[in-house]
Structure formats: structure tokens, C-alpha cells
Amino acid sequence: MPYTEGEPVPPGYMLESKTKKGLWLSGMLMVAIPYALGVSFASLGDFDNQSGWLVLPVAGPWVTLAARNNCERNSNSFDSCNEGSERLLRLWLVIDGLVQTAGAVMFVAGVSSTKTELVRVGSLELKLVPGTIGKNGYGAYALGTF
Numbered sequence: 001m002p003y004t005e006g007e008p009v010p011p012g013y014m015l016e017s018k019t020k021k022g023l024w025l026s027g028m029l030m031v032a033i034p035y036a037l038g039v040s041f042a043s044l045g046d047f048d049n050q051s052g053w054l055v056l057p058v059a060g061p062w063v064t065l066a067a068r069n070n071c072e073r074n075s076n077s078f079d080s081c082n083e084g085s086e087r088l089l090r091l092w093l094v095i096d097g098l099v100q101t102a103g104a105v106m107f108v109a110g111v112s113s114t115k116t117e118l119v120r121v122g123s124l125e126l127k128l129v130p131g132t133i134g135k136n137g138y139g140a141y142a143l144g145t146f
Contacts, residue, residue, distance in 0.1 A: 003118045014121050017114040024110025030103025031057055034096045058104045061097035065090060 009015060035057045042051035050067040054060040068090075126144040133139040 003116050005116070009118065012121055013118040015116055016119040017116050019114055020110045022110070023113075024107050027103045027106030027108075027110055030106060031100050032103075034099050034103075035060075038096055058097075058100045061093045061100065065093045065097065 003009075003015060035054075038054040038061065042054045045051060047054075049069055050064050053063040053067060056063065126142060128140050128142055131139060131141045
């Protein structure tokens with residue numbers, strides 16, 4: 001049950017603090033999914049052109065973006081460099097970095113902040129046991145304590 005601070009605790013209940021599971025879980029997924037995709041794509045390209053930095057969660061896309069060799073018209077490697085795909089890759093690195101950074105902030109916020117709830121004292125126990133029904137029938141009984 002939700003609890004408003006300052007109200008008395010009803011009989012049969014106690015206060016319990018919990019982390020905000022939805023916030024830290026979604027933050028963890030926002031870091032893990034783009035991280036796994038980035039490392040997978042970088043490994044397919046044998047971690048060339050500074051993409052090895054993608055193994056660092058959150059910071060990896062930013063370091064890769066800064067350390068990457070640019071396509072320059074005066075460079076001897078311009079013939080082998082596709083400017084369009086390089087721009088697309090840089091855009092992907094920025095999006096990857098933003099999503100991972102937002103996910104890390106959400107994870108830290110979810111783990112460090114708590115919410116207080118009312119929790120029922122005592123245990124709720126429910127058992128499902130086999131049993132006979134009538135002369136030749138079989139079924140199950142639900143037994144419990146509240």
C-alpha cells in the first residue's frame with residue numbers, strides 16, 4: 001500500500017523502503033542494449049579506427065567519436081573512405097552515447113532513491129494440494145493462511 005509520510009502506521013502493517021525498480025531496471029537496459037550492439041558491430045569490423053573504445057560502457061561512444069580518424073580530402077586514404085557512411089557512423093555514435101548516458105543517470109537515480117510503502121506483517125501462505133472429489137474424482141484444494 002502507498003504511504004504518506006506523517007500518517008500513523010495501521011495495525012498489521014510496517015514501513016518498508018524500496019528502490020525504484022522500474023527506474024533502475026529501465027536505465028540498466030538503456031545502457032546494456034546499445035552497449036551490446038556497439039561492441040558487436042565493432043567486433044565485426046575487427047575494432048578498427050578506434051572502435052575498440054566501445055568496450056567501455058557509457059564513455060566508449062564518446063571516446064571513439066573523439067579518437068576516430070576523419071575522412072580528409074587531402075589524405076591518401078580518402079579513396080577508401082566513404083564520407084556518407086562516416087557521417088552516419090558518427091551520428092550513430094552520438095545517439096549511442098546519449099542513450100547510454102541517459103540510461104546510466106536513470107540507473108543511478110533509481111538505485112539511490114527509495115520509496116516508502118506499507119507492507120503487511122505476517123506471511124500470506126497459499127498451498128495447492130491434491131485431493132479427491134466425490135467418489136471417483138480427483139482435483140486440488142487451495143489451503144491458506146492470511
